[in-house]
Amino acid sequence: MxxxxxxxxxxxxxxSCGESSLSAVKAAKVRWPGLFDGVDSKLEDWIVDQMFIIRPVVETGYENLLLVRLLLEMRLPSIRKSSVAEGLTIEGILENWSKLKPVIMEEWDEKREPLVDLFGKVRDEWMEDDLATWIDANRxxxxxxxxxxxxxxxxxxxxxxxxxxxxxxxxxxxxxxxxxxxxxxxxxxxxxxxxxxxxxxxxxxxxxxxxxxxxxxxxxxxxxxxxxxxxxxxxxxxxxxxxxxxxxxxxxxxxxxxxxxxxxxxxx
CATH class of the missing domain: 3.40.50.1000 (HAD superfamily/HAD-like)
Incomplete structure (x- = not known):
């Protein structure tokens, strides 16, 4: 039949990992601008590189924002607001994301829907401003x-x-x-x-x-x-x-x- x-x-x-990671960094800067004061391009590049490794844990796109901030807190103790970031490794994220996610969302006082909306808005704006580079970030x-x-x-x-x-x-x-x-x-x-x-x-x-x-x-x-x-x-x-x-x-x-x-x- x-x-x-x-x-x-x-x-x-x-x-789409390249695009979703870059969009997540853009969105994280909008959501938590103070956390990115003094963050240079080298650290941003490191975050994007790690996102390629931990991408298997992402079920829905907004989780990329959480991962960007968590990676930032792992590297910068001075901005750390999460109890799980100290001593956390990439392997630890891969193995325990389902347990880590509710903890950090509560500690950062974040809700799913606003993050979903923000992630979509940032992508829409990127597409509107420069569709070619947004498309090129995917394959x-x-x-x-x-x-x-x-x-x-x-x-x-x-x-x-x-x-x-x-x-x-x-x-x-x-x-x-x-x-x-x-x-x-x-x-x-x-x-x-x-x-x-x-x-x-x-x-x-x-x-x-x-x-x-x-x-x-x-x-x-x-x-x-x-x-x-x-x-x-x-x-x-x-x-x-x-x-x-x-x-x-x-x-x-x-x-x-x-x-x-x-x-x-x-x-x-």
């Missing part, structure tokens, strides 16, 4: 743009990225137009709920269902839902995950490890 692919965006289709993984253009399967984007940014990158960088009704972005509900919606739609009955994601935690959430037992689940090895997570995924029967070259072939 055919195939339906629900695809994550960041880490599966697009490597699609090799072969992905062509695979999307010539896909014979039905393709949906299921992402925690704000939909307008995913749509702009698909159009401007990949040269691909995916109808907005097929892009489920931030605010459309948890991914498990989106997958439930997709499988219930009458036009999808009889299709073989595939979900491609780079976060093992998200795939585990799908596995917990008996209603979603019909989905084939894939962890993209090229995405934002760690060797430890890939090894764990290899031991989960529902999850298939996927190479980038095989992914492109599947869509075609």
């Amino acid at each position: 055919g195939d339906l692919y629900a695809l994550d965006f960041d880490g599966i289709l697009c490597d 699609f993984y090799p072969g992905v743009a062509d695979a999307l253009k010539f896909a014979s399967s039905k393709v949906y984007i299921v992402t925690t990225k704000q939909g307008r940014f995913a749509e702009a990158l698909l159009r401007e960088l990949a040269g691909v137009t995916i109808p907005s009704e097929r892009i489920y972005g931030l605010g459309t509900g948890p991914k498990v709920e989106v997958l439930k919606q997709l499988q219930k739609q009458s036009e999808h009955q009889g299709l073989t269902l595939h979900f491609v994601e780079d976060r093992l935690a998200t795939l585990k959430n799908v596995i917990k839902e008996p209603e979603l037992d019909g989905w084939n689940l894939y962890l993209g090895k090229w995405g934002y995950n760690t060797q430890k997570e890939r090894e764990e995924a290899a031991g989960i029967s529902r999850v298939q490890l996927l190479e980038l070259s095989d992914f492109s072939k599947k869509l075609k």
